[in-house]
Amino acid sequence: MFILVNLKAYPCDPIEVATAARDVAEASGARIAVSPQAADLARVAETGVETWAQHVSPNEHGSHTGSTLAEAAADNGAEGTLINHSEKRLKLADIDGSVQAGERADLETIVCGNNPAQIGAAAALGPDAVAVEPPALIGGDVSVATADPGIVEDAVAAAEAVDDDVDVFCGAGVSTGEDVAAAGDLGAAGVLLASGVAKADDPAAVLEDLVSGI
Numbered sequence: 725m726f727i728l729v730n731l732k733a734y735p736c737d738p739i740e741v742a743t744a745a746r747d748v749a750e751a752s753g754a755r756i757a758v759s760p761q762a763a764d765l766a767r768v769a770e771t772g773v774e775t776w777a778q779h780v781s782p783n784e785h786g787s788h789t790g791s792t793l794a795e796a797a798a799d800n801g802a803e804g805t806l807i808n809h810s811e812k813r814l815k816l817a818d819i820d821g822s823v824q825a826g827e828r829a830d831l832e833t834i835v836c837g838n839n840p841a842q843i844g845a846a847a848a849l850g851p852d853a854v855a856v857e858p859p860a861l862i863g864g865d866v867s868v869a870t871a872d873p874g875i876v877e878d879a880v881a882a883a884e885a886v887d888d889d890v891d892v893f894c895g896a897g898v899s900t901g902e903d904v905a906a907a908g909d910l911g912a913a914g915v916l917l918a919s920g921v922a923k924a925d926d927p928a929a930v931l932e933d934l935v936s937g938i
């Protein structure tokens with residue numbers, strides 16, 4: 725199970741979380757990545773933790789003010805990128821373009837979707853993985869794997885029906901090792917989480933608990 729921690733725009737210290745994630749990953753052998761704000765990519769990557777962008781634009785180099793180029797993310801240490809997160813929705817053509825941009829820059833790609841139908845459509849665009857996140861459960865304290873296990877199972881089936889090379893992640897409300905284990909039991913290859921770590925008083929302790937569920 726891959727544990728991907730999205731720091732969103734929470735007022736946490738990205739270096740504290742990155743350092744804790746690196747240490748827990750090294751001690752446990754678990755795959756843990758941290759996804760900070762674009763402006764923090766380089767200094768988070770310098771800690772040695774696996775670093776992901778929260779978004780990349782579909783654009784190539786050119787007159788695209790305000791864009792986040794996949795190449796720039798990669799040059800600043802990103803190894804992968806989220807695309808179409810529930811809080812950064814894109815048009816279909818732009819999701820496709822961002823997946824291609826990620827591939828162009830050698831970034832791993834995870835396309836997010838709200839439900840199994842969107843997950844099937846996302847899988848058809850050829851990302852490395854997709855992540856199902858019911859918006860109503862994001863930021864809450866009940867894991868998607870507990871509150872709505874069917875949506876995870878249906879997302880796994882939807883992706884598999886399109887392309888069984890595309891891994892399925894789930895996210896929303898994941899904060900414990902039990903949540904990670906439950907997600908794995910439903911067929912998820914990883915979890916996408918944010919508030920459980922980014923808002924924690926002791927991110928290292930939460931990460932240690934999370935990896936206990938792998």
Ligand SMILES: O=C[C@H](O)COP(=O)(O)O
Nearest residue numbers: 730863896897917918919
């Ligand atoms: O990117 C992370 C997801 O939106 C889940 O967020 P959450 O763990 O705060 O529910």
